[in-house]
Amino acid sequence: MTAVVGFIQVMRSPSRNGLSGWRFLAQTLAIAIFAGILLWRLITLQVLEPERYVEHGENQRIRSAELAAERGAIVDRNGIELAVSSPRRSIWADPRLITDAEGTAAAIVAYAGGDADQLIRRLQNEEAKFAWMARQLDDETADGVLALELNGIYATEEQARLTPGGDFMARGILGRTDIDGMGLSGLEKQYDDLLTGEKGRVVIERGLAGGERVTIPNGRFELVTPISGNSIVLTLDRTVQFEVEKLLERHVVDAEAQSGTVIVSKPSTGEILAMATVERTDQGVVQVSGNNRGVTGIVEPGSISKPLAIGALIEEGLVTPHTQVSVADSIEIYDRVFTDSISHDTTNLTTAQVLETSSNVGMALLADRMTNATMHDYLADFGLGQPTALNFPGEADGILHPADEWSGVSLPSAAIGYGFAATPLQMLRAYNVFANDGVLVEPHLVSGVLNPDGDFDILSPNDGTTVVSEQTARTVTSMLAGVVNKGTGQLASVPGYEIAGKTGTARIAQPNGGYRDEDGNVHLLTSFAGYLPASDPQLSIIVVIEDPTGDASGGRLAAPLFGEISNFSLQHFRIPPAAAIGGD
Structure with missing residues (x-):
C-alpha cells in the first residue's frame, strides 16, 4: 500500500516540464503490456498448445520419404519374364530454387527430351516445391542431366515397367501400366491388386551444419521396408506366343486382311498356351495389337459352328453320321434363301458328308429335325452367349437371343x-468339349501366384460340366477328322498326325444391318478351328482372319496357318503321333 501511495505522489509531484510523471506511467504500462504478451505466449507454448509447436519444430528437423515397392513380375509357364519392374532414375526440380527457367528446361530437354514449354511452366510455378522434369531415365541419360549441376535439380529412384520380349510381345494379353505403375489394361489391370506391393517409408532427422542441412548422427531414424508385389505365373508359352505372332502377321499381310486372331490351348485343362491378335493400322502396317480380339471381338462365326449343331442332333438321337438328306444347291425357308458355296446338282449327302463339304443347305435340312428351344439350349450349353471364366478386362459376353425371340x-x-x-475364345471353348469327351472346361491364362517369400498358390480352374456324352463327342471328332482328311480342311493337315477340325467362311454384318457395305461390297471372316491328335487331343487351335482381299475362304486362308502353328507346336512340346481315331 505504501508503494502505491508513493507512486501516486510521484505522479502528482511537479516536474520541470510537467510531463515526466505521465511519461513514466506510459513507459511502465508499455513494459507491463509487453510482459503480459510474453507471459501469455509462454503459457500458450507450454500449457495450451505445446503439441502444435513441438510438431512444428520436428517438421523443421524431421524429413520422411516414400519408398516405392517393386511391382510383381508376370512370367510365362516356364518362368520366363514377360513384364518386370526395374529401378530407373527420374529428374525433379524445386521451382523455388530455379533462377533461369528457360535455360534449365532447355538443358534438360537436350539430354532427356520432352516438351520445353511444359517444363518452363512447371519451373515458373514458384509456389510449388516439387515438379517432374523427366521420368524413368536410363543411367546414361540420368547421369548426363545430373552432370550439368543445375541448381534446384535432383534425382529420385522409381520403378519402371519393362517388357523384356519387346513392346509387342503378348501385348494384348499383358496390357500396360501408367508411368506410376498402375495397371490400365490386360492382365496388368485385372491383377493390379496382386501385382502392386506395399510402399515403404524412411524417416531421418536433419540439422544445420556449416550452413547446410545434414543428417544428425544418432538422430531419429526409422525405416519401413517396402514389400514387393506378387508375381503372376501364366499358362502362356513364350516361344509359342512369339511364333504365333510372327506367323499370324505374315499370313494377314499375304491375305491383305485387316486383322487376324489365333488362340492355342491345352483342351484337357483349358490352359491358354498362346493368344494373339494382329491388326492393320491406318498407315497400312500389320502389327501385334493391344486389343485382345480373342476375347473382346464378337462376330457371327459361320461354318465353324456347324459341329455344335451336329453334336446336338446326334446327342438327341435325331441323326447319325450316316443319315442321308437330299441336298439341292439352294433352299428357300420362309423369306430367306439358303445356298451352298458351290453350285451343284441335287444329291444325297450323309451327315458326315454335309460336314465335310460344309453344305449350308444340308445343315438347314438336318436342323429342321429339332426345335428352336433345343438348338438354343445346346448352343448355351456349349458356352455361347456368355463370357468365359477368364474375367479378362473388356471380355465380351457374346450374343445368343432367347429361343422365344427366334423367327422362322x-x-x-x-x-x-x-x-x-x-468370341474366338468362346468358339475354342466349345470345340474343346469334343476334345474332352463331351466335357466343357473353362479356359484360363493364370496358373498361379508367386508371393515375395517364394510360396506358390495355384489358381485352380472351375470343374468341368458335361455337355454331350463321350460317345457323341467321339463321333463328332471322327467326322471332323474327315473334314481334314477329305473335305474342306485338307490344307490344315500335318504329316503323321490326324487332325479334327472345321473350316469357316462367314459374311461380316455391317453397320447398316445387312451384309454389304454402302458400296455393295461383302466382307468375309475366314476361320479354322480344331484339335490334335484327333484320338488323344493335346492341342486345340482357332485361327481367324478378318476381311481378307480377293477370293477367300477358311479352307484357303485359315487352314494353312492352322497347319503351320500345329506343326511348330507339336515339335516344341514334343507331342508324338497318336493312333487314328477309332484305331488301336
Whole structure:
C-alpha cells in the first residue's frame, strides 16, 4: 500500500516540464503490456498448445520419404519374364530454387527430351516445391542431366515397367501400366491388386551444419521396408506366343486382311498356351495389337459352328453320321434363301458328308429335325452367349437371343453359324468339349501366384460340366477328322498326325444391318478351328482372319496357318503321333 501511495505522489509531484510523471506511467504500462504478451505466449507454448509447436519444430528437423515397392513380375509357364519392374532414375526440380527457367528446361530437354514449354511452366510455378522434369531415365541419360549441376535439380529412384520380349510381345494379353505403375489394361489391370506391393517409408532427422542441412548422427531414424508385389505365373508359352505372332502377321499381310486372331490351348485343362491378335493400322502396317480380339471381338462365326449343331442332333438321337438328306444347291425357308458355296446338282449327302463339304443347305435340312428351344439350349450349353471364366478386362459376353425371340429362319441360320455372335475364345471353348469327351472346361491364362517369400498358390480352374456324352463327342471328332482328311480342311493337315477340325467362311454384318457395305461390297471372316491328335487331343487351335482381299475362304486362308502353328507346336512340346481315331 505504501508503494502505491508513493507512486501516486510521484505522479502528482511537479516536474520541470510537467510531463515526466505521465511519461513514466506510459513507459511502465508499455513494459507491463509487453510482459503480459510474453507471459501469455509462454503459457500458450507450454500449457495450451505445446503439441502444435513441438510438431512444428520436428517438421523443421524431421524429413520422411516414400519408398516405392517393386511391382510383381508376370512370367510365362516356364518362368520366363514377360513384364518386370526395374529401378530407373527420374529428374525433379524445386521451382523455388530455379533462377533461369528457360535455360534449365532447355538443358534438360537436350539430354532427356520432352516438351520445353511444359517444363518452363512447371519451373515458373514458384509456389510449388516439387515438379517432374523427366521420368524413368536410363543411367546414361540420368547421369548426363545430373552432370550439368543445375541448381534446384535432383534425382529420385522409381520403378519402371519393362517388357523384356519387346513392346509387342503378348501385348494384348499383358496390357500396360501408367508411368506410376498402375495397371490400365490386360492382365496388368485385372491383377493390379496382386501385382502392386506395399510402399515403404524412411524417416531421418536433419540439422544445420556449416550452413547446410545434414543428417544428425544418432538422430531419429526409422525405416519401413517396402514389400514387393506378387508375381503372376501364366499358362502362356513364350516361344509359342512369339511364333504365333510372327506367323499370324505374315499370313494377314499375304491375305491383305485387316486383322487376324489365333488362340492355342491345352483342351484337357483349358490352359491358354498362346493368344494373339494382329491388326492393320491406318498407315497400312500389320502389327501385334493391344486389343485382345480373342476375347473382346464378337462376330457371327459361320461354318465353324456347324459341329455344335451336329453334336446336338446326334446327342438327341435325331441323326447319325450316316443319315442321308437330299441336298439341292439352294433352299428357300420362309423369306430367306439358303445356298451352298458351290453350285451343284441335287444329291444325297450323309451327315458326315454335309460336314465335310460344309453344305449350308444340308445343315438347314438336318436342323429342321429339332426345335428352336433345343438348338438354343445346346448352343448355351456349349458356352455361347456368355463370357468365359477368364474375367479378362473388356471380355465380351457374346450374343445368343432367347429361343422365344427366334423367327422362322433362326433355326437354320443358327445351324450354319448366323443369328448369334461369339468370341474366338468362346468358339475354342466349345470345340474343346469334343476334345474332352463331351466335357466343357473353362479356359484360363493364370496358373498361379508367386508371393515375395517364394510360396506358390495355384489358381485352380472351375470343374468341368458335361455337355454331350463321350460317345457323341467321339463321333463328332471322327467326322471332323474327315473334314481334314477329305473335305474342306485338307490344307490344315500335318504329316503323321490326324487332325479334327472345321473350316469357316462367314459374311461380316455391317453397320447398316445387312451384309454389304454402302458400296455393295461383302466382307468375309475366314476361320479354322480344331484339335490334335484327333484320338488323344493335346492341342486345340482357332485361327481367324478378318476381311481378307480377293477370293477367300477358311479352307484357303485359315487352314494353312492352322497347319503351320500345329506343326511348330507339336515339335516344341514334343507331342508324338497318336493312333487314328477309332484305331488301336
